[in-house]
Amino acid sequence: MSYTPMIQQYLAIKAQYQDAFLFFRLGDFYELFFDDAKKASKELEIALTSRNGGKDEYIPMCGVPYHAAKQYIKVLIDKGYKIAICEQMEDPKLAKGMVHREVIQMITPGTIMEDESLQPKKNNYLAALTAAKDGSFGLALSDLTTGEIRVTLISSWDGVIQELDANDVRELILASNFDPDKKEEMVERLNMAFSESDSSQVPDPLQKIAIGIDQEKLIQPLGKLLSYLVNTQKRSLDHLQRAEVYQINAYMMIDQHSRRNLELTQTNREKKTYGSLLWLLDDVKTAMGGRRLKQWIEKPLLSKNKIEKRLDAVAALKEHLLERETLRSLLGNVYDLERLVGRVSFGNVNPREVVQLKRSLEQIPEIKRMLAELDETALTQYEQEMDPCTEVRELITDAIVDDPPFTTSDGGMIKPGYHETLDQYRDASKNGKRWIAELEAKEREETGIKSLKIGYNRVFGYYIEVSKPNLKLIPEGRYERRQTLSNAERFITPELKEKERVILEAEEKRVGLEFQIFGDVRLKIKEQSERLQKLARLISSLDVLQSFASVSDQNGYVRPQFSNERALEIKNSRHPVIERVMRRGTFVANDIKMDETCDLLMITGPNMGGKSTYMRQAALTAIMAQVGCFVPADHAELPIFDQIFTRIGAADDLVSGQSTFMVEMDEANYALSHATQNSLILLDEIGRGTSTYDGIAIAQAIVEFIHDHIAAKTFFSTHYHELTFLEEKLDRLKNIHVGAMEENGTVVFLHKVLEGQADKSYGIHVAKLAGLPDVLIERADTILQGLEGNAAADSKSYSEADDAPQSDSRGEAAAAQEVEEEPEQLALFAEPKEPEQPQRSKTERKVLQELNKIELLSMTPMDAMNKLFQLQKTLKK
Known part of the structure; x- marks a missing residue:
């Protein structure tokens, strides 16, 4: 097949950009062909x-109109695609043969510059990753x-x-x-686009960005990133700042699961900012502050000195309400x-954005003056x-x-008096148009034709x-005579015609000169x-600090203190987000x-x-x-934590084929293998995804391992009341529980944390609150009473027997083995101990075990009824 010269030109250019949509300029449209067209049309x-x-x-x-291309590009970028913009590089009227075309820019998810595809309060990071022979990795990040x-x-x-997850790399x-295996893992775990580049040399024009960096492991990812930018953007990159080397261990490490569980920047369910810590603390007045x-x-931060500097600034702004409000107004x-x-x-x-820059700079002298009047040491750096x-x-x-047009195409943006030649062109155009108006009046008078007009x-x-x-x-x-119309003639x-030549020449030169002058102004700004x-x-x-001060003032937060003895004491602690969402004071x-004598809190109590x-x-x-923000409490003294690990909530990872229990074990393992004595660990209901025996064994072994081998500050929430005996065995573990009481058969949650262990879990009451059918609730209550009667002696044996699982230097494996060897000590469904009670059949025992495995809170009422029907049917066989 012999393609036309234009299609041959398209194919030659497309061959260089196989992983991108090629927007091929034809007149007033960007056209796409072949597979690009099929895919883009959908x-x-x-x-x-x-x-x-x-x-x-x-x-x-x-194809899409070139003047509306931005909105189409945004759609493709948001879906993770790349676009190569191919323009006509010469006037088609003057071209000899095929119009010369070339790609002038690649637009990718990490290099987008148009506001339509950017979130004002979110960085748009492009990253480059390289692997060293010693197993380490170099990472370069850039927000273009x-x-x-x-x-x-x-x-x-x-x-x-x-x-990569923490920086939300695009x-x-x-x-x-x-x-390829590592790349595949990133594809599964992270939502971002991938690009390839084998160049790791810093381009000559951008050598200044690498000044001060002499480690080859850092130069390689930086060179890869900068080479990619040069190859794709094909324009000035003078605004790129000198690369900053940072150490990830200079900051608190929060792993991917903990970031999600704690809802730091978005909520788990709706993936929205509202309801996250970011939402709570966001009272900034600028996009860059966001x-x-x-x-x-x-x-x-991990540096106490740096944290205290931020807190000093927040305290100063918090104490000066009027000045803070003035600052907020200026910002x-x-x-x-x-x-x-x-x-x-x-x-x-x-042009309008240039005026926005001027209006922003107009606020700076007032901000400096206000900060100087505050005369606060913590804010001196900002003022100076x-x-x-x-x-x-x-x-x-x-x-x-002051009020320029949006575009530079028609002029009208340069002030009179700024450029002499431009003023002359304006005068020529203005005088020419005045001459036209005078000619129209003269012709009307001399011909007597009152409707005569001069148009263009x-x-x-x-x-x-x-x-x-x-x-x-x-x-x-x-x-x-020049033109005949249906109801008029034009002459x-x-x-x-001579005057027209003068006017149009002046207009054309005016617009061209204005564009040139605007470009010169832009270059002078660029130099700064x-x-x-x-x-x-x-x-x-400064905007973030005033936001911290405002949020702290509005919500009654206090300045935290930091303990060198690993003491954690928070009086009247509140959950900052829940408190904000709920009615004040509720x-x-x-x-x-x-x-310093307590590292582990074992928390029991009802769902x-x-x-x-x-x-x-x-x-x-x-x-x-x-x-560096104040905290929701009446008093707060904390260690400086190097890492936070959480295992809260249950969710299957269906994409990777992992069950709730496997996800739970993976997250627990990550915490146990990375935590230090200076870490904070939150573990919620470990072991609930498997059988009771296994669950208790694993939970106890994890508690013992943390206590004996890590000694991190740990909150361990559990429904396994059998584990509360560990307070007597582990000297740095303490039992606490959330209070609840029964009134007329209904549970009342006190939401108050008390010392000691909970007496029961109130699971059936929670099931009732969830709306399960009454017949099911009544049956579950009957079953529970029978189980509690059978297990009472075993519970006592489990907590007091000489051979009960205890903490020792053998850790997790030994504790689990002891449980495996003596399962009767853990049996909630043990064979009857009293001789007068009838022996349960194998079927009955099987049904009871099935009932014990049911997760009522994860079932719909209909699912619960169906399950109950199946169990009843089994018993009747």
């Missing part, structure tokens, strides 16, 4: 047509919209996954020979400096280092009109129009990018106390009683303290 929901590609073949085709670049070394593969660049807040939440007038600077350097800034960039503000004030269109230029009834009034030879004169970016960093951090506060809330609020309080 994704964009546009018509799929065809075009003659050669002698006998019609090829698939679809702000120019931020960071690099780090990561010692483990788990650390790579956690860091696109990852890998070498073509990167380990991004900085998210970064701080994702990376709490409210600051636009997104970081991304404005990026767009200036990238070359896609419009804040550069108002006066030259930039004055440049924009002098050059750009792009095809014929200026013309004199006379309606047909008045044609007889025109003196012979006065005008030259020209040599004098009118580094100053503007530093100012943006200070403003964004949340039940609780004390949390773990001094819905507040165990998980109690555990979560401890973790959230620690995170809030280490990001």
